[in-house]
Amino acid sequence: MSTRYLLRAVAPLGGDAVDVLLADGVIAAIGADASAEAGPDAIEVDGAGLVLLPGLVDLHTHLREPGREDAETVLSGTRAAALGGFTAVHAMANTTPTQDTAGVVEQVWRLGRDAGWVDVRPVGAVSVGLEGEQLAELGAMAGSAARVRVFSDDGKCVHDPVLMRRALEYTKAFDGVVSQHSQEPRLTAGAQMHEGVVSAEIGLAGWPAVAEEAIIARDVLLAEHVGARLHVCHLSTAGSVEIIRWAKSRGIDVTAEVTPHHLMLTDEEARGYDPVFKVNPPLRTAADVEAVRAGLADGTIDIVATDHAPHPREDKDCEWAAAAFGMTGLETALSVVQEAMVDTGRMTWADVARVLSSTPAAIGRVEDQGRPLAVGEPANLTLVDPAARRTVVPEEQGTASANSPFRGRRLPGAVVATFLRGRATVLDGRPQDDPDGSLRAVGREAAL
Amino acid sequence: MKHLLSAQDLDRATAIRVLDTAGQMAATQSREIKKLPTLRGRTVVNLFFEDSTRTRISFETAAKRLSADVINFSAKGSSVSKGESLKDTAQTLQAMGADAVVIRHHASGAPHMLAHSGWTDGAVVNAGDGTHQHPTQALLDAYTIRRHLVGDGGRADVTGRDLDGLRVVIVGDVLHSRVARSNVQLLHTLGAQVTLVAPPTLVPVGVEAWPARVSYDLDAVLADEQPDAVMMLRVQRERMSTAGGGFFPSPVEYSRGYGLDGRRLRALADHAIVMHPGPMNRGLEISAEAADSPRAVIVEQVANGVAVRMAVLYMLLAGEQTTNVKVEAA
Secondary structure (H helix, E strand, O other): OOOOEEEEEEEEOOOOOEEEEEEOOEEEEEOHHHHHHHOOOOEEEEOOOOEEEEOEEEEEEOOOOOOOOOOOOHHHHHHHHHHOOEEEEEEOOOOOOOOOOHHHHHHHHHHHHHHOOOEEEEOEOOEHHHOOOOEOOHHHHHHOOOOOOEEOOOOOOOOOHHHHHHHHHHHHHHOOEEEEOOOOOHHHOOOOEEOOHHHHHHOOOEEOHHHHHHHHHHHHHHHHHHOOOEEEOOOOOHHHHHHHHHHHHOOOOEEEEEOHHHHHOOHHHHHHOOHHHOOOOOOOOHHHHHHHHHHHHOOOOOEEOOOEOOOOHHHOOOOHHHOOOOEOOOOOHHHHHHHHHHOOOOOOHHHHHHHHHHHHHHHOOOOOOOOOOOOOOEOOEEEEEEEEEEEOOHHHOOOOOOOOOOOOOEEEEEEEEEEEOOEEEEEOOEEOOOOOOHHHHOOHHHHO | OOOEOOHHHOOHHHHHHHHHHHHHHHHHOOOOOOOOOOOOOOEEEEEEOOOOHHHHHHHHHHHHHOOOEEEEEEOOOOHHHHOOOHHHHHHHHHHOOOOEEEEEEOOOOHHHHHHHOOOOOOEEEEEEEOOOEOHHHHHHHHHHHHHHHOHHHHOOOOOOOOOOOOEEEEEOOOOOOHHHHHHHHHHHHOOOEEEEEOOHHHOOOOHHHOOOEEEOOHHHHHHHHOOOEEEEOOOOHHHHOOOOOOOOOOHHHHHHHHOEOHHHHHOOOOOOEEEOOOOOOEOOOEOHHHHOOOOEOHHHHHHHHHHHHHHHHHHHHOOOOOOOOOOOOO
């Protein structure tokens, strides 16, 4: 019999405190029954003041393996995910080799299964080698053991309108979705940061909002025309929110995501030329941050996804123009959402469960994740302490890279425990391969 | 002043102090023996990641006139072209004991990175970074403007004076110009009114936050504003190709709209001066007639560049917050 956990006085979705019993991989009991059925061997977790959420599901993670194991591996990235409260991640396709065949997506899926920290759902490339010319074997990836449902050339935009149309149409056959990185390439050649007042002053080539909005506008119309569903990656501008709102009002089957960093940071961060703030799409203005927060609160934006993009030090320890785009996010996402949305009164914890768990699971067609907190449901759960405060120290995180834009920031909330099908991957804030912190003391390499 | 990275680092008092110090430096340069002992034993590294014969020679001359040891490090033919990072280059120079690093780099912000990374202890002087800043160019332009247009056209002492009320028009590729960015900030700090004139494609989105007026009509600006100084920016011919973005249709159309030709030259007020940071494209942004006219102070800008850079190196390395320069000959 597997380990049983009795979560004492936790608040499901921030509601009234109850006891919850986890046994045999599922939620076995809630309320008075829980302690009655727990039995003498159950491990008790003091949940006073803690919020119980369904395990978080990330629709947009870069695990970097195969190819860039110097930045992250499936093992280190999924361990970081568990520490951040996730129980499933979608591994983006821009690996080397590209995740554009059944063989590569199955490899990533198996690495994830062997690591055992979260469920890894590989994303398949839309086009061969992300080159934007020829459709990858989408059907083969969908039919593989990895059961791919999300397809994306993320990092690059499927800019050819014909290819995009075909991809939208083709994925209908297996209930897939195209997740578009919306970036008109000609309008963003050489672009370094948001085009506006700050870029004009500090002399970095601009990435105009219209380059994102023009692609989103085109894609929602294509999705409408062919009757396919579309997912918009890391939407970042006020105009994009307006287009999505319009598309939904027309009944177009579109979903949209925003990243934690676009909910919190602005292009003002670029003034110090620290490439840790270089990201694609770029950090936008305060007005855009307000618009994406409002869009997330009113449901125009469906989910928060991390776009966790680890990079080795040498790719950020250089002049801005030479640096790589991207920032880590798995271990700060929940805290950022709490600060930007919950602590500001714009969302409840039930909303957090919706945007970080149930809706991303639904978009990715991940059947046993993002489920209701009810008896008999899989025990994929996250226990968070909203009262905690912590200072971000990237070197102490699970991710193998240190490019967090929140370094040194004090953020609210901490993940106390994460359960994957009833098994604790994180307990007392510690990863369960290192429950007392001794492994970290002798170096993170040992833990991996 | 620990570094000079941007014209924005200079408040009015500091900027005037640099100009006054440059005036004292210039006074020493008319002597038979031009060398001063001020920076003897100090090392100035010219770290140039981008070709620039003029600016490098200007800094080299300035440093040598102050008796500093000068090391020229250019990216071509060095380990930089073999892929060495800015960080490693900076640490190498630090190990060799550079007191000041004069850096020109194609990436905006590289001097800022160098100054704030802890890779070097030396003073960092930005000699032009990407499309960001070129503060010593702005200082030498301000110095030149002050010499000609303040204090009764150079006949009275201009020490301590700013550029209050002078009207300066800057014409050309503002979008890609670090000279324009630096000049807008510094000239504004010194009290001048700046008008930028360019085709709309060569004006950055976001320019509305700059302390300058923007116009697309050079003739109207020359007629309405009667500028005291007209500064022509270099326009790179590749900007008109589609590969470069196709910012204007043809050199001829550009010249017609924004070039300083004889007709526009004659429309200027009698006292007005014509400036250009060089190198010039004669026949594109400036005609030979304008470039060679008595109003043109372009060659003098080069000479003033040495004096201004001497002042900057002196103020950064000699460390005093004073304008009393030791002027004994070496």
